[in-house]
Amino acid sequence: MSERLAQVDVRRLVPRLVVGTVVIAALLYVIVIAQPPPEVGGNWRSTTFGSAFDDWRSFTRTLLNGLTFAGLLFIVASGFSLIFGLMRVVNMAHGSFYLLGGYIAYEVQQKMTGEQGYTIQGFNVNTWEWVFPALVAAGVIAVVGLVVQQVFLRWNQGQELRQALITIAISVIIADQVIAHFNEGLASSVTWPGWMNRLVELPLLGIEYSLTRLVVLCLGLAVGSALWLWLYRTRTGMVIRAGVDDQQMTSALGVNIQLTFAMAFIVGSALAAFGGAVGASQGAVAPGQDGQWLLNSLVVVIIGGLGSLLGAAAGSLLYGLVFSFSAVYLPTTGNNCCTQYSIVFTFILLALVLAFRPQGLFGKFS
Amino acid sequence: MSRIARHWKLALPLGVLVIVASAVVSTSFAASKAKEVRVAIMTDCKGAFGFGSEVDTGGALAAFAQYAGGKVKDPKKPTAGMTGIKVGGTSVKIVGIGCGDDTVPTAVKETRRLMEQLKADVMIGPLSGDEAVYVANYAKSHPTKTFVIGTAGSQDPTLQIAPKNVFRYHGDGAQWNAGIGEIAYKKLGWRKAAIVMDDYSFGWTSGAGIIADFCAIGGQITKRVFPPLNTTDYSSYVQQLPAPGTVDGYFWVVGGTGTGASLTAFEQQYGALKPDQHIGNLFFAFLGADKVVAPKVVGSYVGGFGTGPGLKTKQAKAYEAVVAKWYPGLNGGNYADGFVYNYYNAAWAFIRGLQASGGQTGAKLQASMPRTNKSGYEVSDGGVVKLDANRQAIQDQYPLQVVKNADGSIGTAVVGYVPNVDQSFGGLFKKTSPAPGRTQPPCVKKSLPWQGKIKVVTNGVITNAVIK
């Protein structure tokens, strides 16, 4: 017995204990400990809906909200992770690709449905009138990404900081040009097809849920599956994975690594733009969101790990769920507290990951 | 390859230095004529209100063109500038147009650049609430400069800070919402409501006006939700709202990208929006966010902006004609937007003040600034706004409604007229009272000066009927 104890590696045990305790405490709080709030005031146990046992419908809804937000996060962050994993380029212009993609989708949809200058009503939009703008946005940004990669990033491979700085400069220029040329920089919204604006019954879960959000989740899953198929079932994907693991060797084996880089950048940028179209439909797109979404992608890949598809998925899930749950399940003690501090929980998540597993949950590099 | 050619890369940074140096030289040695009054217009060209740059400048310069003989350089681009402005015998020069981005650090740099480098004597602006708080503090330590606030809606500059050289000829964020609570109570029958406010000072200030107005007449705000500014996904905050059966309606005080995103999140939880269940502040009808949400909320009432779009008084039409004369098509023809209107009135008041002071700036100008102004949409007391003791306007307010026009486009119509709304909101906000915040003001029933006196407005005409 004492031999077993002596074999326990304290340095590796302590972090796992800490993380485990935090996670279990949070789960217990949400599922069991919380209580519905009283009429006035409240204490550390009162949350808006009580615990999962008190109101499992709200729990389910919060869970679904987190999952569907994670779908959108995944679409955008997977592109970022792919570009970094293969080319070691921190594409700081990823957020501005998102922004530009969102605006292009808006402009195309406006032209297709008669240029009203206002957000179009859902019943006026059919499926093709959403899909086509999204595809155009993805296509245009794919070309932009290719140009950026060939002109600015191809000749300085390996100089990671320089490439990051170049992409920063490009993001500044793009963000400013968007204000000048797209709808005067006003917030703009793309409209989902009319058939999506309904609530559907989810009999197993007992709630009515937005079909639109479920479609976003499905889009995220579709993108994930497509990426997985591409990376794990095609030859190009195999080359990309090889390049992620060992760039020099892959190149030495005679593979056209430059072509692979170009393809990865194209796909990554297209994903950012497609995410922009989806995000513009879910809310609106406006200048300033490029920074926000760059940071969202960054948080997701830091949590999940760089260069890993599974990591992007895990990071999106965790971030989306923490975001969703912390806003609803923080204590409410009267009008002044505490759900506003939900941001604190996102960064507790980040701090835990960075402290105990700095390469991310599924990261391949340290 | 010659040695020079090998080091061509040197040319680049040196070239950059030369170009920039020439830009520096070309701008820093502006010759200043004697006895010239220097005016700076401070607006936003980036950030949430980035489009304001052209719109605000157009409003202000239209006043200069009309009342001070200014020559428009480009009727399609107000920021191209204006020449030949003369008030009395004094020539006025627009020395610069500031480029804020709704945040304080940029406001600091721009204010100092305009007032200290370009040596402006007067600032017309700024645009946003937080910028105005900084400018008011700055004004305190620069008493010889005069500041006429552009369209900022924060309370502090003229209530808590209130220096002698800061003037505001329009209402603040709370004043703009006067009357909308009573309309919700009487016309829609709301007794219990929830309110969603951006978690920062303008959200709180605008929300304070709604809460004060609604609670004063007997309504109850049962839940206040505060999403952080520019949240990406509002679903968790919408989830915190009481369900539609448990409250009669929802007040929305969300701006930026959130106006559309928050309503979308509500639709995705509860289905299509019912117009009589939702009331928004001015973001439902102005400032660009309206283009995103207007189709969703046709029929909803909207808090005002101190302006009366479509008001058919002679004074209103005269104002709109003036702007159309100098900058036709400004803001898409929507001259009732506060961005145009408030800057116009600020500039006009300044011109009259400069006339009265005989071309002098500083303390003389501040003493001569008019205490009333014939702003276009005013009706009470012969059609003027009046400044109170803190140089803050007492302004008529116009609650609005989003309507569908005959040609299918979406616009706003005035539905009510609230006379003489002052900043104290009937005694609720004083210099020593706590600033609007998450729990301020509390929901209390009291009597407001305009309670029961809101006149019905139909088709732009103020009737004698009172809203019941």
Added chain:
Amino acid sequence: MTRDPKTLAERAIAVGVLVVAALGPLIFNDYWVDVILTQTLIVGIAAASLIFLAAYGGMISLAQTMLMGSAGFMIGNMVTKGGAGGESKGLTLGWDPTLSLALALVGTTVIGLLFGLVASRSTGIYFLMITLTYSVIGFYFVGQVTVVSGFSGIANINRYTPPFVGDMVNDRYRLYYIALGVALAVYALIRFALRTPFGLALQGVRDEPVRMSSLGYAVPLHRTLAFGFSSFLAALAGVLLVWWQGQIAPGDIGLQSTIDLLMVAVIGGLTRIEGAWVGALAFIVINNYVRDSWLTDLLDRVHVGGSFNTIIGLVFLAIVIFSPDGLIGAWERIWSFFGRAGGPDAPVVAPGPVSQEA
């Protein structure tokens, strides 16, 4: 002792700059002294903390603005008193300014050490991303936790300065000279630190971490301490910043400000500490004067549109592509062009982190 011409030239320039700076108010107009030069000194201190880490620690940190901001927010929360006058934001503790100053400096250094502890195990681009995340966290924290600040920030901080610093609001050049003094002290401090055993070990860790580790040096510890030192420098800059601006808001530590500081450092040159102030002056001057100049009209005329931000982006892009070692790098290259640099006493210039990857 013979000195090579380059060192002589640099020394002459340094003396010249110091004389001009000391006589600042006599030579330049008020706006230049109050705004351009004071800002240059303050931003230069922050950039120096970044360049110190980059050039001598091999770590490019994007957390310096956040650390500046922490010091600013700490002092703001501690010093303002609340009540009327736009001071109702933040914790409004109303503590003694000297105590608050000390606490802010110490507190920020502690935060820097903690963050450094976590980040020190990563290098290169990962370190960059982690520090960028710190910046993000800081920005969202002060923006959304309205108890300590909120979007509007905290105002009127410069009315409460410690007695040995004096009155900031009414005394015109006081802050300029204090900033000048602090900037010189920071420069001297960094040069001194580099000559200590710690500093030399740090440079060894930068170049050959594996070898140093096998020699028995605690590599993460050195990096952490370097990060802590740089956060102290950033804290100094942060305190000066709130005295200059009078207030602090989340916008001061947002993504834009973080990138601006990086641009300052890159424009100046990530190889030498002097680059901090060179880059700061260049950036602030460009930022200030490009706005109303013929350059923005040019953009309109070629139908490219956009504002001066496009110009700044283009300038930055050009510098990163053509002269990645910034203006200092251009200076070095001028000397090598004339072929007279070098010699037994020439200072060894560290290879730039941008132009040559380790």
